[in-house]
Amino acid sequence: MAETKTVLVHIKRQLAPDQKPYWEEFELSWRPFMNVIILLREIAERPVTREGKVTTPVAFDANCLEEVCGACAMRINGKARQACSALVDQLEQPIRLEPLSKFPVVRDLFVDRSRMFENLKRMKAWVPIDGTYPLGEGPRMAPEVQQRAYPLSRCITCGNCLEVCPQVNERSDFVGAAIINQVRLFNLHPTGAMHKRERLEAVMGPGGIHDCANAQNCVKACPKGIPLVESISEVNRDAIRQAIFGWLFG
Amino acid sequence: MRQPKIIVVGGGLAGLMATIKVAEAGVPVELFSIVPVRRSHSVCAQGGINAAKNTKGEGDSPWKHFDDTIYGGDFLANQPLVKAMCEAAPAIIDLLDRMGVPFNRTPEGLLDFRRFGGTLYHRTAFAGATTGQQMLYALDEQVRRFEAEGKVHKYEGWTFLSAVLDEQGICRGICAMDLKSMQVRTFSADAAIFCTGGIGAIFGRSTNSVVCTGSAQSALFQQGVHYANGEFIQVHPTAIPGEDKFRLMSESARGEGGRVWVPRQPGDPRPPKSIPESERFYFLEEWYPKYGNLVPRDVAVRAIHKVVFELKLGVEGQPAVYLDVTHLPRELLDRKLEGILEIYEKFLGVDPRVQPMKVFPAMHYTMGGLWIDDENQATNVPGIYAAGECEYHYHGANRLGANSLVSCLFGGMLAGPAAVRYARNLERGADAVPVSVFEREQRRQEEINERLLRQDGKENPITIWKEMGEWMTEHVTVVRYNKNLERTDQKLQELLERYRHINLSDRTKWSNQTLNFARELYNMLILARVITLGALRRNESRGAHYKPEFPERDDANWLKTTRAIYDCGNIRFEYDPVDVSLIPPRPRRYDVQ
Ligand SMILES: Cc1cc2nc3c(=O)[nH]c(=O)nc-3n(C[C@H](O)[C@H](O)[C@H](O)COP(=O)(O)OP(=O)(O)OC[C@H]3O[C@@H](n4cnc5c(N)ncnc54)[C@H](O)[C@@H]3O)c2cc1C
Numbered sequence: 034m035a036e037t038k039t040v041l042v043h044i045k046r047q048l049a050p051d052q053k054p055y056w057e058e059f060e061l062s063w064r065p066f067m068n069v070i071i072l073l074r075e076i077a078e079r080p081v082t083r084e085g086k087v088t089t090p091v092a093f094d095a096n097c098l099e100e101v102c103g104a105c106a107m108r109i110n111g112k113a114r115q116a117c118s119a120l121v122d123q124l125e126q127p128i129r130l131e132p133l134s135k136f137p138v139v140r141d142l143f144v145d146r147s148r149m150f151e152n153l154k155r156m157k158a159w160v161p162i163d164g165t166y167p168l169g170e171g172p173r174m175a176p177e178v179q180q181r182a183y184p185l186s187r188c189i190t191c192g193n194c195l196e197v198c199p200q201v202n203e204r205s206d207f208v209g210a211a212i213i214n215q216v217r218l219f220n221l222h223p224t225g226a227m228h229k230r231e232r233l234e235a236v237m238g239p240g241g242i243h244d245c246a247n248a249q250n251c252v253k254a255c256p257k258g259i260p261l262v263e264s265i266s267e268v269n270r271d272a273i274r275q276a277i278f279g280w281l282f283g
Numbered sequence: 284m285r286q287p288k289i290i291v292v293g294g295g296l297a298g299l300m301a302t303i304k305v306a307e308a309g310v311p312v313e314l315f316s317i318v319p320v321r322r323s324h325s326v327c328a329q330g331g332i333n334a335a336k337n338t339k340g341e342g343d344s345p346w347k348h349f350d351d352t353i354y355g356g357d358f359l360a361n362q363p364l365v366k367a368m369c370e371a372a373p374a375i376i377d378l379l380d381r382m383g384v385p386f387n388r389t390p391e392g393l394l395d396f397r398r399f400g401g402t403l404y405h406r407t408a409f410a411g412a413t414t415g416q417q418m419l420y421a422l423d424e425q426v427r428r429f430e431a432e433g434k435v436h437k438y439e440g441w442t443f444l445s446a447v448l449d450e451q452g453i454c455r456g457i458c459a460m461d462l463k464s465m466q467v468r469t470f471s472a473d474a475a476i477f478c479t480g481g482i483g484a485i486f487g488r489s490t491n492s493v494v495c496t497g498s499a500q501s502a503l504f505q506q507g508v509h510y511a512n513g514e515f516i517q518v519h520p521t522a523i524p525g526e527d528k529f530r531l532m533s534e535s536a537r538g539e540g541g542r543v544w545v546p547r548q549p550g551d552p553r554p555p556k557s558i559p560e561s562e563r564f565y566f567l568e569e570w571y572p573k574y575g576n577l578v579p580r581d582v583a584v585r586a587i588h589k590v591v592f593e594l595k596l597g598v599e600g601q602p603a604v605y606l607d608v609t610h611l612p613r614e615l616l617d618r619k620l621e622g623i624l625e626i627y628e629k630f631l632g633v634d635p636r637v638q639p640m641k642v643f644p645a646m647h648y649t650m651g652g653l654w655i656d657d658e659n660q661a662t663n664v665p666g667i668y669a670a671g672e673c674e675y676h677y678h679g680a681n682r683l684g685a686n687s688l689v690s691c692l693f694g695g696m697l698a699g700p701a702a703v704r705y706a707r708n709l710e711r712g713a714d715a716v717p718v719s720v721f722e723r724e725q726r727r728q729e730e731i732n733e734r735l736l737r738q739d740g741k742e743n744p745i746t747i748w749k750e751m752g753e754w755m756t757e758h759v760t761v762v763r764y765n766k767n768l769e770r771t772d773q774k775l776q777e778l779l780e781r782y783r784h785i786n787l788s789d790r791t792k793w794s795n796q797t798l799n800f801a802r803e804l805y806n807m808l809i810l811a812r813v814i815t816l817g818a819l820r821r822n823e824s825r826g827a828h829y830k831p832e833f834p835e836r837d838d839a840n841w842l843k844t845t846r847a848i849y850d851c852g853n854i855r856f857e858y859d860p861v862d863v864s865l866i867p868p869r870p871r872r873y874d875v876q
Contacts, residue, residue, distance in 0.1 A: 171380030
């Protein structure tokens with residue numbers, strides 16, 4: 034009988050926020066085009082460890098499975114990335130799965146990233162329209178401006194850029210690259226730009242752009258290839274300009 | 284005056300739009316969603332949103348959009364609201380534009396439009412190939428602004444379990460569960476708007492997101508909300524099969540010039556690029572010269588089935604056809620289709636700019652959904668409204684590409700103000716309803732959890748789910764035979780019986796995803812029966828519903844809306860006439876000029 038190929042997976046488990054983490058090992062049979070989601074689902078259907086111990090399914094966050102909702106970010110072989118696009122054949126085994134470490138664990142691989150959404154609030158990351166009643170067309174925009182804004186707008190709030198940032202840690206409340214990138218995005222929009230000043234003030238506040246130490250890990254971890262370093266330096270330049278010449282705009 | 288309160292369940296495009304409308308009217312909103320709303324399934328919409336802005340000198344108009352939609356839907360949609368939607372669409376695009384959706388632009392700085400299926404006009408506005416994502420973000424940001432002002436309170440990570448109905452059968456709030464603490468709780472409200480999206484998970488694998496289970500719709504159905512046209516399920520012609528899901532390759536690939544073909548020679552082993560033009564069978568272009576690759580989805584799907592299963596011309600003998608964009612300029616591909624090509628490249632490791640993609644049809648969308656009335660998005664239960672993919676109103680027997688996003692927003696725009704009007708006019712608000720009404724519902728839901736956690740059996744919920752999905756996909760999608768539909772319903776009943784013996788592999792009380800899934804599974808099984816039985820009854824072929832035994836549309840007997848009603852554990856059907864007052868039904872033929 035031909036030996037069946039298997040996949041070895043080590044998973045960091047934690048049943049609840051106040052409980053101790055521990056590791057479990059699983060061995061699954063290999064199939065072509067497997068991704069980490071398929072591994073986790075297979076464990077859910079038959080939650081038995083490699084040693085034959087019956088355990089619980091692994092909790093994890095997932096939704097679109099095509100790398101556009103941002104939900105399934107985790108540490109895979111030490112690297113922050115999306116589980117859905119992590120193909121087993123491209124991973125070294127044993128595959129190690131851990132929750133993102135910069136966010137509170139809810140259970141197993143499921144973390145709470147609500148902090149990111151809260152920070153979007155602080156940065157006023159929106160175009161402040163007067164209302165949804167008919168007010169005619171939006172501002173005209175050169176295709177070139179759209180082509181600059183669109184890639185920035187593809188951020189899926191996965192949190193990978195925060196995960197790899199040395200400045201995001203227990204002692205700091207740095208908002209991280211994703212959030213600063215949103216400041217740039219909204220300042221680029223013709224209507225959004227009318228409120229640029231408010232946003233720049235917020236981004237100069239506590240946990241804001243001053244906490245960036247220019248490690249530049251963020252841009253490498255971004256699954257959407259967003260030019261995060263460029264965004265940070267552009268926002269920084271604007272912030273400095275506002276700090277120095279602020280009274281001129283007032 | 285009493286300040287009413289409104290609950291919105293679901294924060295995809297429809298739910299966010301409804302939320303904005305209610306908040307704008309000065310009424311507080313509580314917004315519930317399983318996932319953070321920014322991760323809702325709408326984020327997946329790729330191709331674009333329709334509106335007849337007629338910016339290309341083609342003579343397009345809202346009436347033509349309306350006609351295409353009705354004709355595309357094979358005359359099953361009630362017409363007045365569809366017309367209103369098509370008329371509202373251009374202003375909806377303007378609104379999105381004002382909110383900052385980065386739609387692609389023309390050199391003059393105007394919005395660009397591309398072609399989509401079932402129309403001859405450039406009518407689809409788009410933001411690269413991630414239009415839904417961009418729209419969802421824009422609405423999410425507007426809602427966040429209201430949230431910062433204290434007008435909206437979000438319950439993300441909560442799942443809706445049931446409506447709270449008082450003695451008169453009026454909705455007075457909802458019962459929901461916190462997916463972290465597993466706490467079950469009721470929330471009172473004067474009206475509730477449901478925007479809980481699609482039902483893909485009933486078919487096991489689909490192009491939908493994980494949370495698209497239809498569980499909420501099914502729970503409401505079991506509480507007396509009618510479910511209409513459930514049998515109309517859209518299968519999308521071009522998806523990448525995968526073990527965990529079918530990843531969509533949007534119609535926009537064809538809208539931008541992508542072509543579908545197979546080698547003329549069965550099982551041709553040559554790599555696609557080395558097969559000369561003359562030995563390629565562009566079957567959609569040959570069979571449907573006028574619309575070509577942009578025939579409506581049901582037509583394209585049946586053509587692919589014919590090519591693969593009857594003519595045995597699937598690529599390398601497999602169930603697959605080529606979707607080819609390799610002849611298009613790279614600059615265009617990157618500017619307009621990058622989002623989807625990236626998906627193909629990431630998940631298959633092949634660059635679709637260089638190699639034709641291998642695709643196959645997959646379950647994609649439900650035309651059927653919660654029954655709503657002809658003006659207000661109101662269901663038959665007072666106080667319950669619905670908008671978005673979870674309701675049935677706009678797409679008849681087949682939805683045209685890029686029409687869902689517009690129907691979600693239009694539905695949300697109607698539902699919000701309608702719920703506010705209803706809530707303001709209520710004689711007795713939810714606050715005057717005895718607490719016992721809420722306590723009873725909470726108890727009922729808690730007992731379901733307790734039972735599931737206690738239960739000792741041999742069945743695994745995931746196994747039951749997979750079997751349901753396989754049966755539904757095989758027998759209740761593209762081609763339907765009555766014998767198989769009957770067998771499928773028997774199978775579903777068997778699965779419901781086995782469901783009573785499921786054993787949860789997780790009995791903990793914190794963030795127990797297994798428990799939540801088991802609850803959803805029951806609701807999926809019930810809705811699966813609604814779909815299957817509706818299909819069994821409808822002895823005709825119309826839009827996405829195709830029965831070889833009854834190959835023609837039968838207006839004399841079946842120009843009617845299916846309405847499923849849950850009656851003491853039984854599923855009963857009633858039929859309503861369709862409002863065809865504006866465009867008289869005509870034969871639907873895409874193959875003639
Ligand atoms: C891959 C793909 C591409 C598509 N592309 C296009 C396109 O280009 N153009 C187009 O017009 N249409 C497209 N569609 C269809 C369109 O995306 C959907 O029909 C539309 O986004 C549905 O929006 P919605 O607001 O109704 O629901 P969703 O966006 O699915 O949102 C549902 C919401 O309900 C919540 N929810 C569900 N159940 C519960 C519950 N029990 N309790 C609490 N909350 C719950 C979810 O968390 C979510 O917030 C596409 C669909 C797919 C699958």
